[in-house]
Amino acid sequence: MQKAERNLIEPIGEVNFERPKLELAKILHKFQVKLEYIFIKKGYLLLFIGFLLGRALILAKLTPFSLPFFAAVYFLRRDRAPLALIGLVGGAATLSLKIAAVTFVVVFLFLFCFRISKKWLKNEMKALPFYVFSILLIGKTAESFVFSGQVTLYDGMMSGIEASLGFILTLIFLQSIPLLTITKRRQSLKTEEIVCLIIMLASIMTGTIGWSVYDLSVEHIMSRYLVLLFSFVAGATVGSTVGVVTGLIFSLANVSSFYHMSLLAFAGLLGGLLKEGKKTGVAIGLFIATLLIGMYGEGSGTLTKTLLESTSAVLLFFLTPTILTSKLAVYIPGTPEYAAEQQQYMRKMRDVTAQRVAQFSNVFQALSKSFTSLDQVEADEDSNDRELDYFLSNVTEKTCQTCFKKEHCWTRNFNTTYDYMKEIMHEIEEGSGAVSQKLYRDWEKHCTRSKKVLEVIQQELTFYHANQRLKKQVQESRKLVADQLLGVSEVMEDFAKEIQRERENHYKQEEHILEALQSFGIQIEHVEIYNLEQGNVDIEMTIPNCRGHGECEKLIAPMLSDILGETIVVNTEECSTVPNEFCYVTFRSAKAYTVETGVAYAAKDGGLVSGDSYSTIELGFGKYAIAISDGMGNGERAHYESKETLQLLQKILQSGIEEKVAIKSVNSVLSLRTTDEIFSTLDLAMIDLQNASAKFLKIGSAPSFIKRDSKIIKIDSSNLPIGILQDFEVDVVSEQLKAGDLLIMMSDGVFEGPKHVENYDFWMKRKIQELQTDDPQQIADLIMEEVIRSRAGFIEDDMTVVVAKIKHNTPKWASIPVQAYKERA
Incomplete structure (x- = not known):
């Protein structure tokens, strides 16, 4: 009903061409499936x-094709070997019954x-x-001996050649x-497979020698068609190879067809060179080769016949349907279709x-949520009232359980006793x-064992506080693990997005840039x-070897800056030492800001190890990171601790994990790694090179100072050194830097170094202010x-x-x- 209404609504005289196309495509698909079923399956x-x-x-x-073909079919498709044998014997019978009998034997x-x-x-397979x-x-x-009664040297040589x-x-x-009998093939054809396929197709077409249609040779038509097909699909290299191989096999079968090899090879070369003109260009290549090679024939009659054969092949x-080509x-490397197939495969793999990676990210995120939710559940369940009940239960178990007034206190006056003990605690x-x-007096009037109860409460409070500290540490550890898992999850999620970001095709831009630079x-x-x-x-x-003239930095990068509308600089440059070799250069966008650093350091008492x-x-x-770590004490051990702290922090930051999570992770590792009281301070500044915003994370470190013209800005925080506590809150101080600002970071040996100075802040600010x-x-x-x-x-x-x-x-x-x-754009 809906279909009929839709047809009525369509304007009169408007023809829908889509339906016949769809129906024709369905018919062709069904026909293709039927042919594949009959011929292949x-x-x-x-x-x-x-x-x-x-x-x-x-x-x-010589008939060397029959037994190799049957042996290969018998080895690969044993169930189809009888059909192959019937075909071989039937084909041999068209030559003579003697050849058919010999083939069968x-x-x-x-x-x-x-x-x-x-x-x-x-x-x-190796023995076959x-x-x-x-x-x-x-x-x-044996055939020569049976039919002639003797075996001559010539017969032996011919038998050896055929074998x-x-x-x-x-x-x-x-x-x-296998290339002809497998319907679904995913791998690309190797070079030897392409050559083997060409030889087999040429060998099959050799069986058409002697066939003609309206005095036109079938083998010539089919061989030229094969050359046209491969030239159009794979280009000049494969096309000329098909022409040479096919012509060579035809010339071995029939010596009079030797000139045909030149025609096929030339047609394959020209057709491949003109493939940009689609099928018409390939066909023109065949006609040009036919005219040039056909002139070596025996007159205009031969040329006319050759042209008609080429026309039939065209x-x-x-x-030939496009779907076949x-x-x-x-399956042929080097073709656009092969590149598209490989790109699709790489896209699937990506x-x-x-x-x-996204699944792993979800797993880490789920683990982080589970740790967080577990802490929340425990915080709800282990409330103050419940903890107090547990505490008082332990006290009453050691004091009131054996008291004769137990029933009086806890049955008749439960609330009063409970409130007294709670207030005492x-x-x-x-x-x-x-x-x-x-x-104390009120409790002594109420309880007959008041003194003992007070002693037990004091003892239990010690265990109670220890238990609370342990639980708090466990919760803090879980929170740290949850933060670390969440950080890893975010890094993996970003990595998954980077993987999915496909390299775009910039062929036109590449051509324009290449043309602009070459011009x-x-x-x-x-x-x-x-x-x-x-x-x-x-x-x-x-680019060719620039011989150290700096063309990349002085010419190419400035030209790219004008073309792309932003500052482009040389990121990496690998110049060859050999004159005729090439240089490989990478150009990247320039950062809006740069950071220039200077460092001065000294070890205690002028030692070598700080x-x-x-x-x-x-x-x-x-981002640009500046970090100072001060190990506790001096010497080798302090240097080792501070160096390990910075190396671990650097690796975590380079992985993309957030700064706060990175510092907490370093603190967790250092606090759990050893029982020795070895601590480190950490002073970290993260500067964004695009907008000059900075984040300062100070863990037990000395203040930092920013000098902006005549203004001095102090950056300070009050966190304990790394490794003392398993969990702590990292205070992040944000500051917007400007071009020309000086960031001065120092260890406590410098900040607290001046002698006879009461206010280190004032002294340091004054010295920085006086800098010229x-x-x-x-x-x-x-x-x-x-x-x-x-x-x-x-x-x-x-x-x-620093x-x-x-x-x-x-x-x-x-x-x-x-x-x-610009003119092209």
């Missing part, structure tokens, strides 16, 4: 191939010998060619038959990998183990664009010198100063206008 294709190979000849008298002899010796064979060689050599020699050809053809058929080629192109907690006189006179070998996102450009280039460690590193996601330079290294040296001078040259503690200057990232070279690119 039922095996009738092997019958047809066997018929053509059975009548194929080499040198006008040779096949029977092969089956007899192979089945008898099969149980002694370890590898049938030798069986074919031996049977053909014996069979053909050798059979040996080679067996190897070829073992590789090529008609067959144009009638596309399906064939998928999606599977991203899905697995609170006063002992708050009053350092003592209760007020009034409460400027710069020789570029190859351009590869991975990302054109603003602020995240990633381009790789291959207990302080520092690190300055640019992380991979546009903005060079980071000079500032670090001057501060270190002032502190040591105030101590009369003595260094009483390890000292480290100074960082925030600067706008001004490119060294200005952008160069590229007019050619």
Whole structure:
């Protein structure tokens, strides 16, 4: 009903062309499935191939194709071997009954010998060619003896040639038959498989020698059609190879067809070169080759016939459905269809990998939630009232359980007794183990064992507090584990998104950039664009050896800056030492800010090993980290602790985990790693190079200072050193930096180093205020010198100063206008 109404609503005279196309596509699909079922699954294709190979000849008298084909089919598709035998005998019978009988006898002899010796064979596939060689050599020699009564040297040579050809053809058929009988194939064709397939197809077409339609040779039409097909699908290389191989086999079968090899090879080359013109271009290539090679014929009649054969091949080629050529192109390396198939495969692998990583991320997230929810449940269940009930139960079990007034106190006056004991417990907690006189007198009137109850409450409070501390540590540890698991989950989730971010195709942009640079006179070998996102450009280039002239930094990067509309700089450059080799250069977006650092440090008493460690590193996601760690004490052990702290923190930060979670993880590792009282301070500054925002995380460290013109900003926090507590809250101080700011970070040996100074803050701010330079290294040296001078040259503690200057990232070279690119754009 709905279908009829829809048809009525359609405008009169408007024709729907989609339905006939869909119906035609369905009919063609059903026809294709039916043909595949009949010829491939039922095996009738092997019958047809066997018929053509059975009548194929080499040198006008040798039939080396029959036994290799049957042996390969028998080994690969044993259930279809009878069909292959019928086809071979039938094809041989079209030549003569004698050849048919010989074919049958040779096949029977092969089956007899192979089945008898099969149980002694370890590898049938390797032995198969030798069986074919031996049977053909014996069979053909016996044939010469039976029909002529003697075996001449010529007969022996021909038998050896046919046996050798059979040996080679067996190897070829073992590789090529699966390509014709397997409907679903995922792997690409190897070079040897392509050659084997071509040889087999040419051998099959040899069986059409002598056939003609309206005086046109069928083998010439089919061979040219084969060359057209492969030239169109795979290009000039494979097309010319098909032409040479097919022409060579035809010339072996019929010496008069030798010139045909030149025509096929030339047609394959021209057709492959003109494949950009689609089927028409390939057909033009065949006609050009036909005209040029056909002129060597025996007059205009031969040329006309050759042109008609080429025209017939072209008609067959144009009638070939696109689905067949596309399906064939998928398996041949180098074709766009093959590249698309490989890209699709890589996309599937990428999606599977991203899905697995996302699943792991969900697992870690679920584990984090389970730890968090468990803490919440415990916080709800272990409320103050419940804990108090447990505590009082333990007290009454040791005191009231054996008292004769138990029933009076806990049955008749439960609330009064409970409130008294509760109040006693609170006063002992708050009053350092003592209760007020009034409460003591009231309790003494109420309880006959008042003194013992007070003693037991004091004892139980010790265990109660210890238990509370343990539970709190367990909850804090669970919270830490939950935070760490959540951090890992977020990193893996981001990684899954990065995997799914497919490299975009920037072929046009690559061509435009290549043309623009070459038009400027710069020789570029190859351009590869991975990302054109603003602020995240990633381009790789291959250029000839610049011999140290700096073309990449001075010319190419400024031109790319003009083309892309943002500052582009050289990220990495690998120049070859050999003059004729290439240089490989990576160009990236320039950061908005840069950080210039200076460091000064000294060990206690002028020693060689300092207990302080520092690190300055640019992380991979546009952040710059500056860290100072001060190990407890001095010497080797302190240096080891501070260095381990920074190395562990650096690795965790580089993985992408948030700063707070990273510091908590480091603290957890250090606090659980050893029972020794070895602690470290940590002073961390994370600077975003895109907007100059900074985060400061200070764990037991000295204050830091920011000098902005004449203004001094102090950055401080009050966290304990790392490793003392298993869990603590990390205070994050955020500050917006500006270009020209000086960030001064120091260990406590520098901050508390000046002698006879009561206010270290005021002294340090004054020294920084008096600085007459903005060079980071000079500032670090001057501060270190002032502190040591105030101590009369003595260094009483390890000292480290790190100074960082925030600067706008001004490119060294200005952008160069590229007019050619702008005109094209």
